[in-house]
Amino acid sequence: DTEVTQTPKHLVMGMTNKKSLKCEQHMGHRAMYWYKQKAKKPPELMFVYSYEKLSINESVPSRFSPECPNSSLLNLHLHALQPEDSALYLCASSQVGGVRAGELFFGEGSRLTVL
Amino acid sequence: AQTVTQSQPEMSVQEAETVTLSCTYDTSESDYYLFWYKQPPSRQMILVIRQEAYKQQNATENRFSVNFQKAAKSFSLKISDSQLGDAAMYFCAYKGSSNTGKLIFGQGTTLQVKP
Numbered sequence: 001d002t003e004v005t006q007t008p009k010h011l012v013m014g015m016t017n018k019k020s021l022k023c024e025q026h027m028g029h030r031a032m033y034w035y036k037q038k039a040k041k042p043p044e045l046m047f048v049y050s051y052e053k054l055s056i057n058e059s060v061p062s063r064f065s066p067e068c069p070n071s072s073l074l075n076l077h078l079h080a081l082q083p084e085d086s087a088l089y090l091c092a093s094s095q096v097g098g099v100r101a102g103e104l105f106f107g108e109g110s111r112l113t114v115l
Numbered sequence: 116a117q118t119v120t121q122s123q124p125e126m127s128v129q130e131a132e133t134v135t136l137s138c139t140y141d142t143s144e145s146d147y148y149l150f151w152y153k154q155p156p157s158r159q160m161i162l163v164i165r166q167e168a169y170k171q172q173n174a175t176e177n178r179f180s181v182n183f184q185k186a187a188k189s190f191s192l193k194i195s196d197s198q199l200g201d202a203a204m205y206f207c208a209y210k211g212s213s214n215t216g217k218l219i220f221g222q223g224t225t226l227q228v229k230p
Contacts (some may be wrong), residue, residue: 031215099165
């Protein structure tokens with residue numbers, strides 16, 4: 001069983017839609033991440049939250065808006081996306097500091113298709 | 116800037132045999148960590164093994180072991196007694212000294228296990 005839960009598993013949206021991806025973890029981790037992954041490619045880091053504060057934004061377009069309501073939840077709000085934004089969006093969590101910070105626990109991902 | 120290179124896009128191994136996946140990296144940092152992640156088809160990515168750069172001893176986790184050559188900046192993964200469930204994409208990843216898990220991934224190696 002995955003300890004990082006992502007919903008929805010699949011999402012199809014038009015370029016004018018507004019939707020959100022949700023992620024939840026109950027491992028007590030204080031760092032949470034959004035990654036974007038294209039087929040047969042490595043994950044690309046988008047955002048990092050540390051202690052519920054945005055600590056890294058990898059120059060992601062503003063049509064992606066992250067939110068961390070509390071230490072267990074992470075959202076990714078989507079608006080006016082482009083077809084090239086179609087990808088698998090992965091949420092992950094980890095402890096903060098030292099080697100444990102690199103031990104990411106990933107969710108199964110949300111597969112997004114933008115029409 | 117740090118980089119991670121996996122030079123083998125695809126590998127195959129016979130069930131019960133041993134296979135080695137290669138990874139090299141480049142960094143000017145002295146304190147860092149290295150990881151191997153496994154992503155089975157349509158399943159979540161999981162951590163296979165980790166190595167702290169300050170440790171000379173190679174990490175081992177059951178059938179998985181690494182050959183860490185710090186001077187050569189090489190970090191290969193050896194899978195012994197390969198099983199069908201080992202078929203996946205394997206990513207080598209580097210983490211520097213930051214407190215959060217900002218990982219730099221290699222391009223990945225797809226491992227096929229033949230029965």
